Amino acid sequence: MMDSLFDKASRFIASAGAILAGGAALLMMLHICTDVAFKYLGLNPIPATMEITTAYYMVPITFLPLISIQRCRKHVVVELLIGNLSGRKRRITEINALLATAAYCFFLAVGGVTEALDATARNEFRYVGYFDLSVWQSRWFVPAGIGGMALVALGQAIREIRAPSGESSREQ
Amino acid sequence: MTSIAIGAGSCVVLLILLLIGVPVAIALGLISVVGIIILRGVTPAYDIAATLPYDFADHWSLAAVPMFLLMGSVVHNSGLTASLFAAARAWCSQLPGGLAIATNFASAGFAAASGSSMATAAAMGRIAIPEMLRAGYDPRLATAVVAASGTLGSLIPPSILIVIYGWMTEQPIGKLLIAGIVPGVLTAIVYALMISGRVILQPEIAPSVPAKANWRERWLLLLDVWPLPVLIMGVIGSIYSGLATVTEAAALGALLSMAIAGFKHKLTLRTVLNSAKDAVEGTAVIFLIAIGAILFTRFLAMAGLPAFLAIQVEQWAVEPWILLIGFVVTYIVLGAFLDPMGIMLITVPVFTPIFLILGFDLIWIGILVIKLLEIGLITPPVGLNAFVIKGVVGDEIGLEDIFKGLAWFVAAELLILLLLILFPQIILFVPNSLM
Numbered sequence: 001m002m003d004s005l006f007d008k009a010s011r012f013i014a015s016a017g018a019i020l021a022g023g024a025a026l027l028m029m030l031h032i033c034t035d036v037a038f039k040y041l042g043l044n045p046i047p048a049t050m051e052i053t054t055a056y057y058m059v060p061i062t063f064l065p066l067i068s069i070q071r072c073r074k075h076v077v078v079e080l081l082i083g084n085l086s087g088r089k090r091r092i093t094e095i096n097a098l099l100a101t102a103a104y105c106f107f108l109a110v111g112g113v114t115e116a117l118d119a120t121a122r123n124e125f126r127y128v129g130y131f132d133l134s135v136w137q138s139r140w141f142v143p144a145g146i147g148g149m150a151l152v153a154l155g156q157a158i159r160e161i162r163a164p165s166g167e168s169s170r171e172q
Numbered sequence: 173m174t175s176i177a178i179g180a181g182s183c184v185v186l187l188i189l190l191l192i193g194v195p196v197a198i199a200l201g202l203i204s205v206v207g208i209i210i211l212r213g214v215t216p217a218y219d220i221a222a223t224l225p226y227d228f229a230d231h232w233s234l235a236a237v238p239m240f241l242l243m244g245s246v247v248h249n250s251g252l253t254a255s256l257f258a259a260a261r262a263w264c265s266q267l268p269g270g271l272a273i274a275t276n277f278a279s280a281g282f283a284a285a286s287g288s289s290m291a292t293a294a295a296m297g298r299i300a301i302p303e304m305l306r307a308g309y310d311p312r313l314a315t316a317v318v319a320a321s322g323t324l325g326s327l328i329p330p331s332i333l334i335v336i337y338g339w340m341t342e343q344p345i346g347k348l349l350i351a352g353i354v355p356g357v358l359t360a361i362v363y364a365l366m367i368s369g370r371v372i373l374q375p376e377i378a379p380s381v382p383a384k385a386n387w388r389e390r391w392l393l394l395l396d397v398w399p400l401p402v403l404i405m406g407v408i409g410s411i412y413s414g415l416a417t418v419t420e421a422a423a424l425g426a427l428l429s430m431a432i433a434g435f436k437h438k439l440t441l442r443t444v445l446n447s448a449k450d451a452v453e454g455t456a457v458i459f460l461i462a463i464g465a466i467l468f469t470r471f472l473a474m475a476g477l478p479a480f481l482a483i484q485v486e487q488w489a490v491e492p493w494i495l496l497i498g499f500v501v502t503y504i505v506l507g508a509f510l511d512p513m514g515i516m517l518i519t520v521p522v523f524t525p526i527f528l529i530l531g532f533d534l535i536w537i538g539i540l541v542i543k544l545l546e547i548g549l550i551t552p553p554v555g556l557n558a559f560v561i562k563g564v565v566g567d568e569i570g571l572e573d574i575f576k577g578l579a580w581f582v583a584a585e586l587l588i589l590l591l592l593i594l595f596p597q598i599i600l601f602v603p604n605s606l607m
Contacts, residue, residue, distance in 0.1 A: 021456070022448035025238050032235075032423035036416055053419075054230045061238050062229035065449075065456040074457060075195035076511050082193035093193040100194050104202045111222030142226050145456075 006155045013148055014071040017064035024064075028057035048128035055126075055138040063145025070101065070149040070156075091160060098157035105150035112143035175211055179475030182207045186468075186518075196514040197457075200464030204471040211474050220470060228463050232419055233339055238455040239422030240330040243403070243429045244286040245447035245454075248295065250433035252399045253282045257299050259393040262385035269371035269378040271307055272314070273364045275300040276321040280360040281400050283325025285429075288332075288454075289512075289549055293322035293557045297564035310377035311569045313367070316550075316577030319557040320585075321363060323546040326512065327356035329408055330422065333516060333545060336462065337538045340520050345418045346411040351535050351603040353408075355543060358598065359588055366584045399432040412606055458513055465517030472522065482525040492530045496593065499523065500544060507548015511556060516545060539599045540592060547585045550578045 035049040069075065082093050116139035124136040173181075182203050189199035208217040228234075247253060260274035260281075267273050275296060283292040297318045304314035326333050329349040338345035371378045385393065407425040410416040416424060433439035472478055485495065506515045520541065527537050549557045552575045562571050592598055 018449050018452065021452040022445065025242055025448050025452050025455075026444070028235065029239060029242065029423045029426045032239075032420055033427045036420050036424065040415075050232050053235055054232055058231065058235055058238075059226065059229045061452050061455055062459045063225070063456070065452045066460065069453055069456055069460075074453065075197060076457060076461060076514060077193055077195050078190045078510060079193075081191045096192065097194045097198070100189070100202055101198045104198050104205065107205060107218075108201070108221050108225055111218055112225060115222045115226065138230075139226060142229075146225065 003159060006159070010067070010071050010152050010155060014068035014152070017066070017145060017148065018068040021061050021064040024057045024060045028053055028061070031057070047130050048126075048133050051126050051128050051133050051135070055133075055135040059138045059141045060145075063141050066105075066145045067148035067152055070152045073156075075101075091163075095157055095160045098153045098160060101153040102150050102157060105146045105153060109143045109147035109150050112139070112146060116140045116143055175475045176477060176480050178207060178210060179472050179477035182471065182475070190510065196511065197460040197464040200461065200468045200514075200518070204464065204467035207471040208467075208474060211471070220467065224466060224470075225463050228466060229459065231339070233345060233417075234335075234459075236330075236335050236345070236419045236422040237332055237458065238451050239419065239426045240332055240335065241288075241454045242426040242447060242451035243330070243407075243422065244288055244291070245450040246426065246429040246433055246439075246443065247285045247399075247403070248288075248291055249443045249447050249450070250429075250436075250438040252429070252433055252436065252438065253278075253285060253295070253397075255393065255396040256281050256400065257296065257303075259390075259397045261303075262390045262393045265381050265385075267364075267368060268375075268380070269313070269367040271300070271304045271309060271381055272317045272367045272371075272378060275304065275317050276360060276363045276367065279318060279321035280324045280328060280356070281397070283322055284328040284330075284356075284404050285400050286325060289322045289325045289546075289557055290560050292325055293319055293560040294564060296322065297561050301561070301565060304378075307381050308379040310577075311565075312573050312577030313370075313377050314577075315561045315565060315569055315574045316581055317363070317367065319555070319561045319574060319578060320550050320581035321360065322557050322560075323549045324356050324359055326542050326546050326549075327352040327359065327539070329353065329404070330425065331542065332458065333512060333542050334538065335418065336458070336513070337516060337520065337541060340517070341524055341534050341538065343534050343538060347603045348535055348538055349418065350408070350412060350606060351539050351599050352542065354598055354602055355539055355588070355592055358591075359546075359585070362584050362588055363581065366580060370580065399429075399436065403428055403432065461513055462517055465514075465521075468518065469521040478522050478525050481522065482529050485526050486529055492532070495526065495530065500540075500589070500593075503541065503544035504547060504551065507545060508551050508553060508555075510548075512545035512548060515548065516541060533596065533600065535603060536596045536599050540589070543585070543589055543592060547582060547589070550585075551582060 031049060032053065035046045039045050082090060085093060119136040119139040125132040125134045186199055186203045189203065190196060205217050205221060208220065256278040257274065260278040261271060264270045264274040279292050279296045282296055283289060286292055300318055301314050305311060329352055331352055334348045334352055335345055338348045403425060406428050407421050410421040410424060411418055430439055527534060549555055558571060558574045558578060561574055
């Protein structure tokens with residue numbers, strides 16, 4: 001029951017994160033290309049392209065897919081030693097890696113929440129020539145992505161610990 | 173315990189964490205956070221962890237990475253490179269080892285468009301290896317040529333590794349991308365010469381294949397691969413001419429790849445969505461490692477390790493060429509165990525102060541680093557491209573045979589590396605004259 005709920009919830013947030021990040025990548029491409037086209041067509045370039053790109057496209061692209069990456073365990077791992085391990089030893093290394101992931105991401109996510117709360121409270125913005133671009137909203141992508149990754153890693157670690165001996169709960 | 177000892181000890185712990193299967197990004201970040209807590213306390217570690225991830229992502233020049241990845245994914249997913257091998261085969265089949273040479277040049281083209289060594293090895297492996305095996309080629313040559321030529325994507329623009337190196341060392345990324353062209357093309361030519369030479373000496377490893385295409389068919393096949401040069405020249409041309417910054421050129425490249433796929437009736441909504449998903453996931457994996465690596469760099473700087481090493485080098489008055497040999501050996505050893513992006517992100521911040529003291533050109537060093545990372549992709553025990561090929565061929569050919577075949581390509585790579593070290597102008601002439 002709990003496993004099924006964890007599966008559904010992690011799949012949903014992972015998909016949502018990947019879709020939002022993918023959409024941001026496509027929008028970023030169109031935004032930058034339009035800006036370049038305007039520049040060479042003698043029109044005014046789109047205001048604050050650089051600031052919007054970095055805050056509202058790059059930040060979600062960097063952090064939101066992390067949930068999906070953790071769910072499918074697509075991280076870069078050195079397989080030299082663990083590749084030859086089997087059964088219990090392999091499971092122990094996986095549990096260690098998952099707990100390390102959860103701890104590190106939790107630390108970053110808590111820091112990200114503090115920064116986001118601070119930016120929200122002071123209504124963080126950037127002066128971009130014509131207007132003030134509000135950017136505090138983009139601060140929340142960091143804890144959303146890294147925090148989601150921490151939760152998924154923790155859930156995976158618990159499943160690995162609870163799985164019957166010799167079996168891995170690794171999702172395909 | 174001195175801070176230097178803590179810094180040096182952390183490098184050993186990092187290696188242990190990597191070997192017991194902790195993801196590279198997590199091992200780097202975790203060791204850094206713990207190290208900073210030991211050196212300075214919890215508050216500085218927390219402050220860095222709170223601000224660094226956002227500050228890292230909030231960076232204009234790094235926006236080139238997801239855009240180049242998107243371009244590569246569109247090219248790969250829409251099958252724009254499908255006719256590449258057929259064209260290369262028609263033009264090279266008369267040469268000794270013609271199919272292997274065709275695979276070499278087709279892989280170079282594919283790698284340049286996709287920007288991914290492993291995607292190239294996987295895609296070209298499925299197309300070219302069965303054809304070479306059917307023609308009676310030695311399985312070692314057939315598999316090794318795909319694994320080795322796939323690595324060319326790291327040098328021939330657009331290269332993600334070069335973009336990240338430029339950002340880390342604050343070198344002009346456009347100039348670095350242009351600097352990779354000659355060494356990349358030179359590598360493909362040396363590979364072709366090596367294959368031909370081997371086949372002339374041992375004709376049994378690559379029986380000659382009768383030419384199927386006449387001249388008209390050859391030109392028609394060549395015309396069919398127009399998207400590739402258009403795409404690459406579009407990106408390089410816009411950077412070189414100053415029409416666009418690297419990030420703008422990358423976005424234009426991504427849009428151009430979709431336009432070409434649409435023109436060839438190969439663009440579907442599924443292709444676009446899958447490509448966007450692949451691109452952002454690839455970006456997030458790379459950037460999470462980069463965030464860990466920056467934390468590690470900050471920690472090592474607090475420990476004083478890079479400055480300590482630089483001072484030692486200055487005091488010992490070590491000959492630059494001895495250091496260069498040490499640098500090459502370090503990368504080759506690390507390349508045998510770790511992935512290229514991880515190696516670069518860990519080592520470049522440590523080595524850069526030393527190179528600056530010695531007065532080395534960081535553009536030249538950057539291309540040497542990428543070349544060494546390429547070699548790491550094909551050396552045992554963790555030559556990633558060899559593993560990709562093993563995945564493609566299954567149980568038919570052993571990993572040992574693939575690595576044996578790759579020994580020839582590693583020898584060719586070492587020869588090219590020697591040329592690039594002895595004659596820096598091979599790397600620097602084009603970027604210095606053009607930009």
